[in-house]
Amino acid sequence: xxxxxxxxxxxxxxxxxxxxxxxxxxxxxxxxxxxxxxxxxxxxxxxxxxxxxxxxxxxxxxxxxxxxxxxxxxxxxxxxxxxxxxxxxxxxxxxxxxxxxxxxxxxxxxxxxxxxxxxxxxxxxxxxxxxxxxxxxxxxxxxxxxxxxxxxxxxxxxxxxxxxxxxxxxxxxxxxxxxxxxxxxxxxxxxxxxxxxxxxxxxxxxxxxxxxxxxxxxxxxxxxxxxxxxxxxxxxxxxxxxxxxxxxxxxxxxxxxxxxxxxxxxxxxxxxxxxxxxxxxxxxxxxxxxxxxxxxxxxxxxxxxxxxxxxxxxxxxxxxxxxxxxxxxxxxxxxxxxxxxxxxxxxxxxxxxxxxxxxxxxxxxxxxxxxxxxxxxxxxxxxxxxxxxxxxxxxxxxxxxxxxxxxxxxx
Amino acid sequence: xxxxxxxxxxxxxxxxxxxxxxxxxxxxxxxxxxxxxxxxxxxxxxxxxxxxxxxxxxxxxxxxxxxxxxxxxxxxxxxxxxxxxxxxxxxxxxxxxxxxxxxxxxxxxxxxxxxxxxxxxxxxxxxxxxxxxxxxxxxxxxxxxxxxxxxxxxxxxxxxxxxxxxxxxxxxxxxxxxxxxxxxxxxxxxxxxxxxxxxxxxxxxxxxxxxxxxxxxxxxxxxxxxxxxxxxxxxxxxxxxxxxxxxxxxxxxxxxxxxxxxxxxxxxxxxxxxxxxxxxxxxxxxxxxxxxxxxxxxxxxxxxxxxxxxxxxxxxxxxxxxxxxxxxxxxxxxxxxxxxxxxxxxxxxxxxxxxxxxxxxxxxxxxxxxxxxxxxxxxxxxxxxxxxxxxxxxxxxxxxxxxxxxxxxxxxxxxxxxxxxxxxxxxxxxxxxxxxxxxxxxxxxxxxxxxxxxxxxxxxxxxxxxxxxxxxxxxxxxxxxxxxxxxxxxxxxxxxxxxxxxxxxxxxxxxxx
Amino acid sequence: xxxxxxxxxxxxxxxxxxxxxxxxxxxxxxxxxxxxxxxxxxxxxxxxxxxxxxxxxxxxxxx
Numbered sequence: 001x002x003x004x005x006x007x008x009x010x011x012x013x014x015x016x017x018x019x020x021x022x023x024x025x026x027x028x029x030x031x032x033x034x035x036x037x038x039x040x041x042x043x044x045x046x047x048x049x050x051x052x053x054x055x056x057x058x059x060x061x062x063x064x065x066x067x068x069x070x071x072x073x074x075x076x077x078x079x080x081x082x083x084x085x086x087x088x089x090x091x092x093x094x095x096x097x098x099x100x101x102x103x104x105x106x107x108x109x110x111x112x113x114x115x116x117x118x119x120x121x122x123x124x125x126x127x128x129x130x131x132x133x134x135x136x137x138x139x140x141x142x143x144x145x146x147x148x149x150x151x152x153x154x155x156x157x158x159x160x161x162x163x164x165x166x167x168x169x170x171x172x173x174x175x176x177x178x179x180x181x182x183x184x185x186x187x188x189x190x191x192x193x194x195x196x197x198x199x200x201x202x203x204x205x206x207x208x209x210x211x212x213x214x215x216x217x218x219x220x221x222x223x224x225x226x227x228x229x230x231x232x233x234x235x236x237x238x239x240x241x242x243x244x245x246x247x248x249x250x251x252x253x254x255x256x257x258x259x260x261x262x263x264x265x266x267x268x269x270x271x272x273x274x275x276x277x278x279x280x281x282x283x284x285x286x287x288x289x290x291x292x293x294x295x296x297x298x299x300x301x302x303x304x305x306x307x308x309x310x311x312x313x314x315x316x317x318x319x320x321x322x323x324x325x326x327x328x329x330x331x332x333x334x335x336x337x338x339x340x341x342x343x344x345x346x347x348x349x350x351x352x353x354x355x356x357x358x359x360x361x362x363x364x365x366x367x368x369x370x371x372x373x374x375x376x377x378x379x380x381x382x383x384x385x386x387x388x389x390x391x392x393x394x395x396x397x398x399x400x401x402x403x404x405x406x407x408x409x410x411x
Numbered sequence: 412x413x414x415x416x417x418x419x420x421x422x423x424x425x426x427x428x429x430x431x432x433x434x435x436x437x438x439x440x441x442x443x444x445x446x447x448x449x450x451x452x453x454x455x456x457x458x459x460x461x462x463x464x465x466x467x468x469x470x471x472x473x474x475x476x477x478x479x480x481x482x483x484x485x486x487x488x489x490x491x492x493x494x495x496x497x498x499x500x501x502x503x504x505x506x507x508x509x510x511x512x513x514x515x516x517x518x519x520x521x522x523x524x525x526x527x528x529x530x531x532x533x534x535x536x537x538x539x540x541x542x543x544x545x546x547x548x549x550x551x552x553x554x555x556x557x558x559x560x561x562x563x564x565x566x567x568x569x570x571x572x573x574x575x576x577x578x579x580x581x582x583x584x585x586x587x588x589x590x591x592x593x594x595x596x597x598x599x600x601x602x603x604x605x606x607x608x609x610x611x612x613x614x615x616x617x618x619x620x621x622x623x624x625x626x627x628x629x630x631x632x633x634x635x636x637x638x639x640x641x642x643x644x645x646x647x648x649x650x651x652x653x654x655x656x657x658x659x660x661x662x663x664x665x666x667x668x669x670x671x672x673x674x675x676x677x678x679x680x681x682x683x684x685x686x687x688x689x690x691x692x693x694x695x696x697x698x699x700x701x702x703x704x705x706x707x708x709x710x711x712x713x714x715x716x717x718x719x720x721x722x723x724x725x726x727x728x729x730x731x732x733x734x735x736x737x738x739x740x741x742x743x744x745x746x747x748x749x750x751x752x753x754x755x756x757x758x759x760x761x762x763x764x765x766x767x768x769x770x771x772x773x774x775x776x777x778x779x780x781x782x783x784x785x786x787x788x789x790x791x792x793x794x795x796x797x798x799x800x801x802x803x804x805x806x807x808x809x810x811x812x813x814x815x816x817x818x819x820x821x822x823x824x825x826x827x828x829x830x831x832x833x834x835x836x837x838x839x840x841x842x843x844x845x846x847x848x849x850x851x852x853x854x855x856x857x858x859x860x861x862x863x864x865x866x867x868x869x870x871x872x873x874x875x876x877x878x879x880x881x882x883x884x885x886x887x888x889x890x891x892x893x894x895x896x897x898x899x900x901x902x903x904x905x906x907x908x909x910x911x912x913x914x915x916x917x918x919x920x921x922x923x924x
Numbered sequence: 925x926x927x928x929x930x931x932x933x934x935x936x937x938x939x940x941x942x943x944x945x946x947x948x949x950x951x952x953x954x955x956x957x958x959x960x961x962x963x964x965x966x967x968x969x970x971x972x973x974x975x976x977x978x979x980x981x982x983x984x985x986x987x
Binding site: 475531558 | 942945949954957963971
């Protein structure tokens with residue numbers, strides 16, 4: 001297993017992600033049909049989905065023209081008009097509900113050497129949120145704008161410049177105090193700083209609205225791009241026989257599921273954790289849904305909770321009681337990971353690489369489970385974000401995965 | 412009364428810490444209440460169920476969850492006890508955190524950070540200890556394995572690994588060692604000197620090394636092997652290693668070995684090894700039948716004789732231990748005057764297992780069959796929780812007493828109930844007890860014993876009679892509890908205090924005869 | 925193969941009772957306390973798997 005894990009983590013760290021395009025899902029996700037709805041986390045039936053996930057389904061139904069109203073959307077969903085599958089099965093990831101359908105534009109990230117591709121949907125910005133299960137007219141309007149205005153401009157500039165190297169951007173984000181999961185201030189700013197002129201040059205008529213969309217109040221813009229990059233790394237590490245490296249952590253709001261390299265395609269699940277955090281004014285823990293989203297792909301790649309020591313500014317936002325929490329969290333993650341990523345370093349730790357490549361066996365041995373930095377969705381459909389915090393994963397999925405791997409290895 | 416359980420998920424604490432905490436917290440819930448703080452393993456939940464302390468919350472707990480269980484008069488009382496328990500636990504973990512540089516998360520990390528020679532003390536639950544000891548040995552750490560409940564198979568494997576790597580693996584069930592002057596486990600403050608000791612028993616080692624210290628001798632190293640080492644199955648693997656290290660140690664001039672008589676092939680091997688070390692040796696076969704000198708080896712039968720022999724070989728002259736016996740018959744006579752006709756039996760209640768064993772042997776010599784929970788004679792063997800029969804010696808460290816409770820050396824209050832019960836038995840003449848001081852032991856063991864004795868004597872006075880309480884303090888005159896102060900506390904409640912367990916046992920026999 | 929112990933500078937590593945850590949510290953000797961946690965939550969099957977994996981790793985290394 002040592003050799004298998006060495007190989008898996010070597011592959012994980014060998015990813016050289018380049019953002020190459022921004023195209024509608026049906027063009028780039030192999031085998032996606034009009035009535036396939038992708039969602040975050042492990043598989044789940046519509047009836048079992050949490051309210052925000054169901055809200056997102058209504059939104060996507062209306063966006064794709066399956067229904068006019070949320071009520072009609074609900075009936076159609078219950079009648080089985082569409083089928084539901086995890087994003088992860090399509091090489092894709094989506095934050096929070098992760099709802100991804102036919103017409104929605106996707107970031108396309110490609111490995112420079114192998115040309116393998118991964119995908120993520122687009123961050124919708126502030127005040128709206130399919131990702132939180134909102135289905136207001138504003139959210140629907142934003143989805144249309146993203147598909148018709150924003151994505152074509154992005155596609156154009158990306159093709160013009162032959163792609164954006166993401167590794168240096170992510171590394172610089174770490175150096176500038178982002179952990180890249182709940183804090184992407186630097187990555188987002190770098191995007192505008194480096195490529196704003198290209199947007200202005202390529203689409204002068206839309207430059208103002210696009211730059212305002214990315215630049216104002218939309219601090220998590222870069223997250224989805226970084227998620228696609230980490231999905232790429234995780235998929236490259238997948239499928240090494242005998243490896244206990246974790247290649248996916250994803251929550252659907254009811255369950256959290258993980259996948260390991262040695263057993264590709266299989267989910268090992270447990271209850272999605274409750275998130276401990278800070279709530280926006282007017283909300284309390286009673287309003288919170290359980291942990292949700294594919295964004296834990298960031299921790300899978302060594303960011304988020306793993307890299308928290310580089311982002312002391314984040315602790316207040318997440319409701320943690322001091323900067324020591326950031327340091328302790330990263331320290332703990334070093335104890336359950338296989339390597340330190342040479343390209344992604346934490347200056348405050350004397351440029352030590354982020355803890356990278358969570359090892360399911362180490363998790364079980366130490367009793368330390370990954371810690372995720374995350375947003376908190378409302379536990380009602382049709383709402384938006386209610387807070388942010390940290391979630392500690394249950395041991396159950398890791399124990400199940402190790403048992404299955406042992407069976408595979410005949411132990 | 413109400414039963415209340417509070418479960419703290421995913422919090423590990425070791426069982427001994429929790430046992431101590433339980434006994435502290437139990438004081439918060441009144442005389443009819445009870446309290447226990449335990450990890451939610453199957454066995455612990457069963458213990459709680461049997462004690463009538465388990466509620467549904469606790470039933471649902473897993474092995475990684477901490478259960479606070481209370482039986483209290485009111486909800487408020489239970490809550491107050493819970494708050495007290497939390498405070499103790501938190502102050503402990505806060506203190507450990509503030510000393511972060513001394514905390515490691517794993518054996519590997521600790522071994523990497525430790526400078527110089529590495530000596531590990533392991534007191535984890537027995538079923539998990541072997542795993543960690545294996546890691547320690549592979550990281551070139553010497554080990555004192557305090558835990559019991561380690562399988563024979565694991566013991567043999569670990570000792571073989573240790574010998575292969577040139578390491579000590581003292582234990583399992585090794586309570587005491589003093590290495591380079593540092594006391595490990597239950598140990599005492601000692602002067603360094605030329606006497607090196609290897610022992611198969613913990614309190615036996617403590618008794619010998621403290622007697623040596625108290626009468627002017629010094630200790631180079633004091634090592635333990637665990638009680639099972641000299642069995643046929645283990646074959647004295649660690650004793651051989653210890654003797655070899657002491658033989659090679661230039662600071663050790665006299666080698667002392669303490670154990671119960673081993674099986675013959677093991678004893679023969681050991682004697683052969685000792686005969687070739689080129690240094691004088693003292694061997695105490697506790698309960699053996701011979702006292703002789705074979706070449707460089709002096710064979711003796713009691714712990715006190717062992718200390719005297721070692722002192723003599725080290726050239727420390729004039730120790731008064733032996734002379735003290737001359738005055739014992741007179742003391743016995745005086746004591747006997749306090750007794751009435753029906754009072755004829757000795758009841759020994761011991762915290763130290765080897766001291767119980769030594770007492771049993773000395774009393775047997777003088778009084779005949781002694782009933783005990785550690786007797787090798789099936790006719791004399793009684794369960795620890797049974798009522799005493801005629802002359803009885805009990806080892807209170809026995810599992811029957813300690814399941815779910817701290818060892819009586821840590822928490823001597825365990826003895827209180829039994830002490831009063833034995834004292835009030837109209838046939839009891841002498842209650843014989845031990846008090847251990849030193850690192851790891853209770854901070855005021857004689858104070859606890861004195862309170863018990865005072866309580867018993869008050870009740871005896873109401874019944875119009877008295878009992879003789881005979882004891883010895885197993886400890887160094889330099890232990891932090893204060894040796895003289897400890898003796899004074901016992902004398903102040905009318906107990907007769909002697910300088911060794913052997914003397915105390917002899918006096919008890921003289922009184923009862 | 926001898927790992928020198930007697931009269932060498934020595935660090936004590938404590939696993940288990942914090943009281944033993946305190947007493948070693950109290951004697952002025954260097955001591956590191958291991959914050960030990962029940963491995964694999966005490967699950968016997970998982971422990972067996974972990975041990976077996978460690979053995980396999982050792983065999984791999986020695987091969």
